[in-house]
Amino acid sequence: MKIIRILPFFICILFVSQLNAQKGEVKMNIQYSYALPLGSFKSDVISNGSPRGVTGDILYNVSNKFSVGLGLGFQDFYQKYPRALYNTGDKEVTSAVLSNSVQIIPLLAKAEFYPLGGKPSMVQPYITAGAGLGITSFTQYLGEFGGSNNGGGFMAQGGAGIFVPFKKSGHSGFRLGANYNMVSYNKDGFSNFNNVNFQAGLFFPLK
């Protein structure tokens, strides 16, 4: 019901607002992130989505259509599998509940492109790309016995979304988007923690 009540408010914002991405402005994005594992990460480690994530960017507007900066984040993946038998040696079988826990902290150089930058628009689309370091922590437990592997590797990101200012010509507002994240990992037969994350949050100028 609450959503229905506030929906007209958002619609009004969409129709009256326009973005004014000023050259030379430094802005910050803070977003909640929900991520879904992909590929071997999904099939071999964790298939559950992660509702525990946050991303943050500090970007400098090089022009009305382009900004560059740094991106940080945190995403926590976890899954507990029902008790099953695992071959843990030549002649050894172990029955255990398997728990996998993966944390990813991206530290990226980022760039954002705004196709409609400088033009009045109620909704401003963006395309983003980033590359840098993906710090990973992978913990695997058989029952209560296990250990962690921490590491860092190359991470690349590409995504798209929209942002909507709170008011006409506003410099702060809402952001919605999705990113594909390629996270290198290569230990103990596991490879890459690739995922896609959906994010929603705020942007505002820092100076």
Added chain:
Amino acid sequence: MISKQFAIAVCTACSAVLFGCTKEPLNNLTQEESRIYTTNSDTTTNFGNYKTYSISDSVAVLDNGQSYKDLKPVDQAYIDAVNKYMQQRGYVLVNKENNPDLGIDVNRIYNTSTGYFSYDDYWDYYGGYWDPYYWGYGGYGYYIPTTYGIYQITQGAVSIDMLDLKNAPSKNKIDIIWNGLARGEGIFNESNADGIVKALFDQSTYLSTNQ
């Protein structure tokens, strides 16, 4: 314009909330889920060739390098459970003086000191706490297949060993042909013994006189 202090506060709050919400795997396990049940077996052994067994009337307790025999209620619960599931698989309990085909030892293992307990130590001194004389083969040694455990124990374990007494005279050694190991929360709880032994037998379907 939003101040840097505000931005830092928002970032800190978001980070605190998110890190605080991280799922800690160990906090999301029940006592039963915390346990692991491991079995080792000699794959060349046909367990159907054995019909009778005897089980020790007490357990060996390995406690930080010390070993002694004991029979607490939890020990008796394990012995009773092993008897129950051995007999369900068709094996007949006999007195150890009646030349059983199999001998079964139950062991309680503790490591309350810091560091790790290596199963190498456990096997190295096996004859010390289970003298082959007990099984009527004084002077014999035990043959421990190299594949048997090299676990590191930080809390404790219950170990059940199955010995090949039938072929000991011809081999001049006692082969340990099956080992079941339980680790995790509640293994020294009397009420859990039956379920733990059942789990070890359930994953060892080859333990049967009908092979």
